[in-house]
Amino acid sequence: MGALALLAGCGLPRSGPTRGEIFNGSVLREGDAFVLVVTDRVNAIASVAPALGFSSEFRDAGLVGSDIISPGDVLGLTIWENVSDGLLVPTGQNATVLEEVQVDGQGFIYVPYAGRIRAAGNTPERVRQIITDRLGDQTPDPQVQVRRVAGDGATVSVVGAVGAQGIYAIERPTRTLSQMLARAGGVAVDPEIARVTVTRGGHTGSVWFEDLYEPGHDIALRNNDRVIVEADTRAFTAIGATGAQSRVNFESQSISAIEAIAQVGGLNPSLADPEGVFVLRNEPEEIAEQLTGQDLVGTQRIVYLLDLTRPNGLFFARDFAVRDGDTIYVTEAPFTRINKAVSALTGTLGGVNAVSSAAQQIAGN
Incomplete structure (x- = not known):
């Protein structure tokens, strides 16, 4: 057993830190992250996600309106006057036509004797009323028609x-x-x-x-x-003793920890420790203060622990909302490290025996 313990503590391959090593990174010990066991209270605070919506x-x-004039539009104007010597109508005719009057970049048009008129933001009917009012001060009862020649408004x-x-x-x-x-x-x-x-x-x-x-x-x-x-471009990352280790895009507007684990094939039955499912997240100051009950400054590193073996542990995981950028890490079960140590030890002894047998055969020859 001493050899097993020694090997288990050596640098054998593993998928990441142990549960104990993560707790050592807590602010209560030697690290800079808050490690919190997920409960109904934690879920109520941490599951608040920024909502989309318009201001x-x-x-x-x-x-x-469906016919609002915009800068760049081209208008056509027809003006009738009830006098023989009108302001705009040529002698012998009853109307004058301004075929193309473009709305300038500031939204105005210029009409002789009516001056500079704001067209952008108005309908053709409103522009007609403005021109009629201005010309009405100079010629009796003018009749004006305004139409859009070009432009979509x-x-x-x-x-x-x-x-x-x-x-x-x-x-x-x-x-x-x-x-x-x-x-x-x-x-x-x-x-x-x-x-x-x-x-x-x-x-x-x-x-x-x-x-x-x-x-x-x-x-x-x-x-x-x-x-x-x-x-949707949101995604989370799953690593450790899961069925697959990858970056996963959200498939719905919201996703729970249970659904996220299921999306990567669940927990690896031969490796995973159901007591050590962690979610790593940077929480804003206001959320972190509610979670920890402390006065904090700035964004804080929070590590959420989901212990699926606890009473209601699966319900806590079902109600825990995964957010964009989260990292889900599943630790290896303790027996996994022992199995690796045994495999390494038996493999080493087997290699030594094989070398010894080969040496004896050479000596016999």
Whole structure:
């Protein structure tokens, strides 16, 4: 047994640190990590994950009209005057036509005798009213028609994992995010892990695709909004005595420790210690303070211990939410190290016996 103990303590191959070595890394001993046994209380605090959703700047924006003029659009104007010597209408004619009046980069157009008029952000009907009012001070009862010659008005770009990427006009059937995504052919990835991000000016917000259809999550679109749809990029890493050691992408919006272990083939039945399932995570200051009951500064290293052999241990693991960037590590059972020591010892003795037999045969010859 002394030889076994010596070998077990030597540098035999293993998948990682033992349970005792991880506890030695606790702040209570010689390390800088907090090691916490998972309970219902720990789950209630640690399972709070950042929720996706749009800020009030997005949610409070009302629906825009379906014919809003934008910078760069080209308008056509027709003006009728009820006098023979009008301001704009040539002698002998009853109307004048301004075929192409482009909205400048600042959103304005210039109309003779009416001056500089803000067109961007207004509908053609509103621009007609403004021109009519200004000309009405100089010619009796002018009649004005405003039409869009070129340009799509307010537009949105939709890219990423959608049926048809492109630039789409905000029209009456596509004034909200969910409607616009439907216009773009829907999402081209699993809807459960489809993430929709909207960039508006210097602000960005994201939401899960499925949540768009919950009350209060859909938003009205604005000119030049940029919409990107992509598959969830969150992942966790599983190492140690698991069925497979790899980096695993999330397959749903939330995943428990039990589900994460199952995704990598479960615990290795010939190696794993069910008392030593650890989840390594960096927790923000406010969460760490709630977990430890201490005043802390900055992000803290937290090691969560899931002991599957404890009463309710499997329930604790089922309720423990894995987060993006987590590392799940399963320690080897103590008997595994003994088996390795025995194998190393018997293998060494077998090698010595083989060399001895070969030497005796040489001597006999």
